[in-house]
Structure formats: C-alpha cells, structure tokens
Amino acid sequence: MQPGRRHSPAESVALFGYSLTPMILRMLKTRANIKDVASRAGVHPSTVSRVLNPATRSMVSESLAREIVRIADELGYRRNALASGLRTRRTFTVGVIIPDLTNPVFPPIVRGVEHTLDGEGYIAILADSGSKRRSEKALIENMTARQVDGLILAAANRKDPLVDQVIEQGIPLVLVNRTVDKHNVTAVINDDELGIDLAVGHLVGLGHRQIAYIGGPQRTSTGYARYRAFLKTAKKAGIKLDRDLIINAREFTETAGQAAFHELIKTGKHFTAVLSANDLLALGCYDALEELGLRCPEDISVTGFNDMPYVDRFAPPLTTLHIPHDELGVQAATLLLERIENPDTPTKQLRLEPRLIVRGSTAVPSA
Amino acid sequence: MQPGRRHSPAESVALFGYSLTPMILRMLKTRANIKDVASRAGVHPSTVSRVLNPATRSMVSESLAREIVRIADELGYRRNALASGLRTRRTFTVGVIIPDLTNPVFPPIVRGVEHTLDGEGYIAILADSGSKRRSEKALIENMTARQVDGLILAAANRKDPLVDQVIEQGIPLVLVNRTVDKHNVTAVINDDELGIDLAVGHLVGLGHRQIAYIGGPQRTSTGYARYRAFLKTAKKAGIKLDRDLIINAREFTETAGQAAFHELIKTGKHFTAVLSANDLLALGCYDALEELGLRCPEDISVTGFNDMPYVDRFAPPLTTLHIPHDELGVQAATLLLERIENPDTPTKQLRLEPRLIVRGSTAVPSA
Numbered sequence: 001m002q003p004g005r006r007h008s009p010a011e012s013v014a015l016f017g018y019s020l021t022p023m024i025l026r027m028l029k030t031r032a033n034i035k036d037v038a039s040r041a042g043v044h045p046s047t048v049s050r051v052l053n054p055a056t057r058s059m060v061s062e063s064l065a066r067e068i069v070r071i072a073d074e075l076g077y078r079r080n081a082l083a084s085g086l087r088t089r090r091t092f093t094v095g096v097i098i099p100d101l102t103n104p105v106f107p108p109i110v111r112g113v114e115h116t117l118d119g120e121g122y123i124a125i126l127a128d129s130g131s132k133r134r135s136e137k138a139l140i141e142n143m144t145a146r147q148v149d150g151l152i153l154a155a156a157n158r159k160d161p162l163v164d165q166v167i168e169q170g171i172p173l174v175l176v177n178r179t180v181d182k183h184n185v186t187a188v189i190n191d192d193e194l195g196i197d198l199a200v201g202h203l204v205g206l207g208h209r210q211i212a213y214i215g216g217p218q219r220t221s222t223g224y225a226r227y228r229a230f231l232k233t234a235k236k237a238g239i240k241l242d243r244d245l246i247i248n249a250r251e252f253t254e255t256a257g258q259a260a261f262h263e264l265i266k267t268g269k270h271f272t273a274v275l276s277a278n279d280l281l282a283l284g285c286y287d288a289l290e291e292l293g294l295r296c297p298e299d300i301s302v303t304g305f306n307d308m309p310y311v312d313r314f315a316p317p318l319t320t321l322h323i324p325h326d327e328l329g330v331q332a333a334t335l336l337l338e339r340i341e342n343p344d345t346p347t348k349q350l351r352l353e354p355r356l357i358v359r360g361s362t363a364v365p366s367a
Numbered sequence: 368m369q370p371g372r373r374h375s376p377a378e379s380v381a382l383f384g385y386s387l388t389p390m391i392l393r394m395l396k397t398r399a400n401i402k403d404v405a406s407r408a409g410v411h412p413s414t415v416s417r418v419l420n421p422a423t424r425s426m427v428s429e430s431l432a433r434e435i436v437r438i439a440d441e442l443g444y445r446r447n448a449l450a451s452g453l454r455t456r457r458t459f460t461v462g463v464i465i466p467d468l469t470n471p472v473f474p475p476i477v478r479g480v481e482h483t484l485d486g487e488g489y490i491a492i493l494a495d496s497g498s499k500r501r502s503e504k505a506l507i508e509n510m511t512a513r514q515v516d517g518l519i520l521a522a523a524n525r526k527d528p529l530v531d532q533v534i535e536q537g538i539p540l541v542l543v544n545r546t547v548d549k550h551n552v553t554a555v556i557n558d559d560e561l562g563i564d565l566a567v568g569h570l571v572g573l574g575h576r577q578i579a580y581i582g583g584p585q586r587t588s589t590g591y592a593r594y595r596a597f598l599k600t601a602k603k604a605g606i607k608l609d610r611d612l613i614i615n616a617r618e619f620t621e622t623a624g625q626a627a628f629h630e631l632i633k634t635g636k637h638f639t640a641v642l643s644a645n646d647l648l649a650l651g652c653y654d655a656l657e658e659l660g661l662r663c664p665e666d667i668s669v670t671g672f673n674d675m676p677y678v679d680r681f682a683p684p685l686t687t688l689h690i691p692h693d694e695l696g697v698q699a700a701t702l703l704l705e706r707i708e709n710p711d712t713p714t715k716q717l718r719l720e721p722r723l724i725v726r727g728s729t730a731v732p733s734a
Contacts, residue, residue: 093492101478102676107468114468114495123509125460126493128481142490283680309469313650315682 037072048072053092053121092122094336095143097136099155101128103252103280104308105325106154109176112329113152120337122149129155137162144171150336156180157219172339176332179221179349186339188331188350192222195321195354196229196275199303202319202356203273204237206364208301210271211239214260214281215248223248226277226305245271249281257284258291265292272300272365279304279311279320282361286314297363307357316360323354404439415439420459420488459489461703462510464503466522468495470619470647471675472692473521476543479696480519487704489516496522504529511538517703523547524586539706543699546588546716553706555698555717559589562688562721563596563642566670569686569723570640571604573731575668577638578606581627581648582615590615593644593672612638616648624651625658632659639667639732646671646678646687649728653681664730674724683727690721 038045043064050056051068060068094117098106114124125143129136136155140162143151150172156163158181166173167185179187203211213230216223227248234241244267249256257276261284264271276282282304289296296302296316304311304320311318331350339345405412410431417423418435427435461484465473481491492510496503503522507529510518517539523530525548533540534552546554570578580597583590594615601608611634616623624643628651631638643649649671656663663669663683671678671687678685698717706712 101474101481104471104474104676107471107474111468111495118494123492123494123506125490127485127490128478139490286680309471310677310681313653313681314677315680315684317682 034077036075037068037077040071040075041068043068057121090149091147093148094122094124094333095140095148095151096124096126097129097139097143097151097153097155098126099129101126104310105177105279105306105323108309108325109154109329109332112326112331113176113333114329116330116333117337122337140166144169150174150340152176152332152336154178156221158221158224159219170343172336172343174332174336174339176328177222181221183349184347186335186345186347186349188328188335188352189221190323190328191351191353192225193229193232195305195323195356196226197233198354198356199275199305199321200230200233200237200239202358202362203275203301203303204239206273206301206362208273208365209239210242210245210269210273212245212264212271212274213247214257214264214274214276214285215246216252216277216281217250218248220252223252223277230275242269244269249277252278252280254280254284254287257281258287259284261285261288262292273362274300274302276302276304279306279308279318282318282320283314297361298366301362301365303362305354312357312359319359319362320357321354322357324352327352401444403442404435404444407438407442408435410435424488457516458514460515461489461491461700462507462515462518463491463493464496464506464510464518464520464522465493466496468493471677472544472646472673472690475676475692476521476696476699479693479698480543480700481696483697483700484704489704507533511536517541517707519543519699519703521545523588525588525591526586537710539703539710541699541703541706543695544589548588550716551714553702553712553714553716555695555702555719556588557690557695558718558720559592560596560599562672562690562723563593564600565721565723566642566672566688567597567600567604567606569725569729570642570668570670571606573640573668573729575640575732576606577609577612577636577640579612579631579638579641580614581624581631581641581643581652582613583619583644583648584617585615587619590619590644597642609636611636616644619645619647621647621651621654624648625654626651628652628655629659640729641667641669643669643671646673646675646685649685649687650681663728665733668729668732670729672721679724679726681728686726686729687724688721689724691719694719 034045034048038048041048047060048068051060051065052072057065096110096113098110100106110126117124125148127139129139140151151166152174153163154177156175156178160180163173163180163185173185175185175187177189179189211234215227218224218227231241245264247260247263249260257280260281261274264274274285276285282302285302286296289300294300304318307320307322311320335350401412401415405415408415414427415435418427418432419439424432463477463480465477467473477493484491492515494506496506507518518533519541520530521544523542523545527547530540530547530552540552542552542554544556546556578601582594582597585591585594598608612631614627614630616627624647627648628641631641641652643652649669652669653663656667661667669685671685674687674689678687702717
C-alpha cells in the first residue's frame with residue numbers, strides 16, 4: 001500500500017466501524033506529527049508522548065522534557081487529547097456530578113477536587129443534576145460516552161441503581177459527601193454521628209430539653225445517618241423525644257426547612273431549640289421565625305450542619321458543624337486517581353470528623 | 368484489501384500519524400456498530416447517527432427516532448462521543464473558565480450556562496483559574512486539546528493575549544461578566560455605568576457627600592468601568608471627589624476590601640459612606656469596620672455590586688446592585704451555541720441592566 005493512499009469508505013468501515021473521510025485524515029495528521037518531534041529530538045516517539053502528557057511527564061528527565069517541549073513548540077506540534085484518548089484509553093478527564101451547585105457547600109468541595117486533579121494533568125467535567133430537566137442518568141451516560149476515566153458523585157442515594165451500573169461498567173468511581181448502603185464503593189464522607197452528637201451535647205449543655213429535629217431526605221445517607229444519630233444521642237443524653245417534633249424534610253433546601261418549622265409550630269408542642277440536618281434547613285428556620293415574629297436565639301435556638309461559606313455572617317451567625325470542604329474534595333480526587341491507576345484497589349470509606357462551631361444562633365433557653 | 372486486514376504499524380503511521388494497534392481496532396469496533404442498527408431499522412447510518420446525537424435528533428421524525436433508539440438499545444449500540452468527535456469535528460463540549468468558583472456570584476451564572484447547554488445536548492467542562500497553581504493559559508490549552516466546540520470565559524482581562532489567541536485559532540468564544548477593550552468578541556456583561564449611577568444616586572439621596580470608593584483591579588473591564596463610572600457620576604451629582612478616598616484594590620476579594628478600608632481610615636479624612644465595586648469588597652469593609660469598632664450603617668454606610676446569594680442575610684443585609692446571574696449564563700450559552708452553529712455570526716455585546724436593592728447597610732449619615 002502506498003503511504004498516503006486513502007481507503008475506500010467501505011474498507012474503512014470494515015476496519016474501523018466507520019468511514020474514514022479525508023477530513024478525519026486531515027484531523028489526525030496535524031501539521032507536524034509526533035515522529036517529526038521525536039526524530040528532531042533524537043528520541044523515541046513514546047518519549048515525546050510521555051513528555052507532552054502532564055500525567056507522565058515526570059517519567060522523563062527535566063532537561064530532556066524541556067528540550068522536547070521546545071522542539072514541539074518550534075514545529076507547532078500539539079498533542080490531540082482526543083486522538084490520545086483513543087490510543088491510550090485515557091482521556092485524563094473525570095466527571096463530577098453534584099446535586100446543587102448553588103448550595104454553597106459544594107463549590108469548595110469541587111475546588112478541592114479540581115485542584116487535586118489539575119496537579120495530575122486531569123481536568124474535571126462538572127455537571128449539576130439538580131434541575132428537573134436533566135436526570136443524573138442522562139448525565140452519567142453523557143460522561144461515559146465521553147470516555148471519562150472516572151466519576152466522582154456527590155449526589156448518590158442510599159439505594160442507587162446508577163451507582164451499581166457505574167460499578168458494573170467498571171468505571172472507577174468515588175462517592176463524596178453522600179454514600180450508598182452497600183459497602184461496595186469508595187466514599188469520602190463526614191462522620192455524621194459525631195456531628196449530631198456534638199450538636200445535641202451543645203444544646204443539652206445550654207439547658208435545652210425540648211429539642212425539635214428537622215432532618216433531610218431519608219433516601220440520602222446524610223439524611224438517614226443524621227436522623228438515626230439524633231434518635232440515638234438524644235436518648236443517650238437522657239432527653240425525652242417527642243415524635244411530633246421530629247420532621248424529615250424531602251429536600252435539603254431552605255424552602256423545605258421553612259415549611260418544616262411551620263409544621264413544628266402547628267403541633268402546638270413546646271420546644272426551645274431546633275437541630276437541623278444541614279445549614280439550608282436551618283436558614284429555612286430563620287425565615288419561618290421571622291414570619292412568626294419569633295427571635296433566634298432568644299425564643300428558639302437553631303443549629304445547622306456543614307458550615308457552608310458565609311453562615312458566620314448571617315443574622316444571627318449560625319451555630320453549626322464545620323466539615324472540611326476542601327479536604328473532602330482533595331481526598332475524593334486522590335482516591336479516584338488511585339483507582340484509575342489501579343482499578344483493583346480495595347474499596348474504602350474515609351470518614352472525616354466535623355467540628356462544632358458555636359455562634360450566635362444558640363443560647364440558654366428562655367425561662 | 369480484505370475486510371478485517373490490519374495495517375502494518377508503518378502503514379498506519381503513514382496514514383494517520385500514529386500506529387493503529389489492535390487495541391484501537393477493538394475500541395472503535397464495539398459490540399454492534401452503527402451499520403447494524405441502520406440495517407435493522409432500514410435507514411441510512413447517517414440517520415442513526417442523527418438520532419443518537421442529542422443535538423441533531425430533532426432533524427428526524429419523533430416516531431422514527433424512538434424506533435431507532437429502541438433498536439440501538441436492543442443491540443447494545445452506544446454512540447462513542449470521542450470517535451464521534453473525530454468524525455464530525457464536534458465534541459458537544461464547551462469549556463467554561465471562571466476566576467473563582469467560591470465567589471458566590473459565579474455558581475448561578477454557571478448554572479445558567481449548564482442548563483442552556485444541556486438543553487442542546489452539550490456538556491460543560493468547568494475549570495477555575497483562580498489558584499496560582501494553574502494558569503488560565505494551561506487550562507485553555509488543555510481544553511482546546513480536548514477539542515471543545517467553544518469557550519465561555521468569565522475571567523478575561525481588558526487586554527488579554529489569551530482571548531486574542533483563542534480568536535485567532537478560530538475557536539467560538541463568548542465572554543461573560545468581564546470583557547476586553549477591543550470590540551472583537553461577543554460578550555454578555557452588566558451595565559456597570561448604570562449600576563454605579565444608581566448606587567451614587569442612592570447615597571446622595573440619603574444625604575451623603577463624603578463618599579469613599581473601593582474599586583477592583585483595573586486590568587478587568589468591571590474594575591475599570593465601575594471606577595470610570597464613579598468618577599463621572601459623582602461629578603454629575605455635584606459631590607467633591609477626594610482622590611485619597613478612591614482606592615482600586617488589586618483583587619475582587621474580601622481581604623482586599625478589608626485592607627482598602629483600613630487605608631481609607633489611615634488617610635484621616637472624613638467620609639460617611641463607602642461605595643464598593645463588588646460584594647466581596649463590601650464584605651471586607653464589614654470586617655474592617657468590626658475590627659475598628661465602627662458600626663454599619665450608623666457610622667458608615669456600605670454598598671456592594673452583584674447581589675451575590677445570601678448577602679440579604681448578612682448583618683447588616685447589604686445594599687447592592689442586583690445582576691441577573693442566571694440570565695448572564697443563559698445568554699452567554701445561547702450566543703455561544705449560535706457562534707458554534709454559524710461561526711460567521713457578527714460579534715455583539717449584550718449589556719444586562721442591574722437593579723439597586725436597598726437593604727440595611729445604608730442609612731442617612733450620622734450628624
């Protein structure tokens with residue numbers, strides 16, 4: 001066969017499953033090719049490839065790497081990450097799916113993920129599964145069609161067929177913030193039980209005995225674990241639980257918290273504090289308190305969970321559990337890179353400990 | 368040539384610039400191929416391709432599209448977006464670069480971008496150029512290596528060689544929030560002059576005459592336009608400007624705002640209000656006021672710009688200019704899709720009008 005001879009479309013389809021048009025040939029054969037760079041540098045093309053891929057550059061001596069980059073620049077050779085993905089089965093792309101980008105707790109987690117990936121030559125494709133218009137399933141399919149090397153999901157449910165599917169497909173996966181009930185996937189989460197224990201201890205220490213609880217959706221591990229922890233630690237602390245004063249909201253949102261607080265008031269039962277399963281629910285309590293002409297903390301103390309950015313500035317500043325946002329992201333990305341390198345890495349669960357931050361939304365109960 | 372015959376590596380390199388190994392052949396020739404689906408459906412493969420690509424599905428009748436999707440599912444055929452990108456030169460991927468994901472003004476803009484792209488079958492690769500470790504240049508190179516169909520930049524400088532470079536490379540580009548001095552690129556920005564005019568009008572209306580200004584970096588269009596607008600509208604309002612009370616900070620951050628406020632105090636000059644060029648700078652003023660034992664608005668009124676989420680909850684709630692975050696994102700994505708479809712679309716600048724939101728951080732000056 002003569003170099004440069006084109007296949008007929010039929011031949012191409014037989015070989016590759018699709019037609020190799022002249023356009024593709026032009027695309028694949030960019031200005032200078034890797035062999036031109038290699039021959040000028042007096043090295044094997046694979047060395048050039050290693051140098052031009054941020055993830056493998058460290059395998060080549062620094063001075064040689066610099067020289068190769070110089071020659072590649074001079075010849076106008078540019079790595080085509082797409083063709084590269086087809087060659088190496090690596091796209092150096094990780095999909096990150098979060099449930100709600102506008103929940104301020106997620107941007108710092110995403111930032112931790114991004115910076116860790118970036119240090120290894122990977123890039124994140126970020127998507128928000130929050131809106132009703134886009135299902136998480138479609139997003140995951142879109143990402144796997146783009147051959148992501150791995151996925152980080154912050155939006156998992158406790159029973160999650162999508163997680164099962166990703167695992168079955170053999171795509172490296174790490175869950176962050178939320179996990180599944182089955183212990184078959186690596187996850188970086190918070191120690192929810194410790195967090196709730198600290199919050200209950202704080203309220204009891206201030207003298208609260210009638211403590212209401214606004215929880216999150218029980219389909220999520222955070223919603224479920226925090227609810228279970230509340231039942232357990234309240235009992236341990238010797239406070240009598242009133243089932244009417246325990247409401248699990250359907251969403252971790254401000255609106256849901258607001259509605260739940262109004263429900264608590266409607267029971268007509270006495271309570272002096274509300275322990276909320278996240279900061280947005282606590283903000284909803286603030287809204288309801290204002291609507292009802294009640295003051296926080298004078299009439300009702302309120303606690304949150306997450307210490308999302310800026311809650312220290314709220315009126316009143318929110319007493320909450322600080323979770324290490326950046327570290328959640330860093331650890332999730334690190335564990336994912338480990339799985340990408342070595343898919344046989346045993347799954348593990350990393351639990352980071354929250355810290356209680358006492359601010360102005362809690363005080364001794366009014367007489 | 369026999370169907371199925373492999374090229375020698377030398378032939379492949381001559382043709383494609385790299386060696387076609389058996390692995391690539393396996394990758395490209397997945398289980399069922401597009402021809403299998405087409406023949407079962409009795410249509411041309413290009414019809415199957417159109418149906419399986421969300422961006423072109425509407426070109427095929429709904430009932431036929433449904434039938435083709437059913438057959439593809441049955442045969443286990445899945446579009447390989449990567450190979451698809453090589454075929455069509457479209458990856459249905461858009462790069463979005465923002466200067467700081469943890470600045471709460473950006474998530475709602477990104478959400479607007481994402482949801483608009485999603486509706487058209489595109490996905491966003493999001494990256495944060497904020498940290499010193501990653502330069503915007505490297506991010507753009509990474510994204511263009513991944514053959515993004517277009518870029519949305521929220522981090523442009525007024526003079527920006529990177530923007531010039533992207534334009535030269537012919538990559539569809541839309542700037543959002545910030546623009547460049549040259550009018551050679553499509554941008555969706557805020558009407559900064561109107562915003563500052565509204566803020567000055569509000570403070571003057573309250574009786575303020577000694578108004579200090581904390582601006583942003585002059586390398587950004589927002590920093591520069593807001594500064595110029597302040598000089599102009601203050602003059603128009605008949606208030607005497609004191610150059611010592613005008614400070615342009617190097618970054619749009621809380622820390623920079625805090626430092627600038629301390630500088631204002633150090634001048635020993637009298638002022639009753641600070642107009643800040645964004646909300647983070649205003650927050651920095653809050654910090655400095657607290658450190659100095661001063662009260663807002665009793666001692667000093669403060670205004671911001673952006674109305675980022677939650678500033679209505681701050682102590683005190685911030686008087687600021689509301690910008691339509693979601694709409695900025697929606698418009699940027701819409702204009703980018705337009706450019707991708709038709710690269711010859713004339714460049715345009717879309718200016719959205721901010722609205723003044725008066726809250727608790729401004730009051731009549733103390734006697």
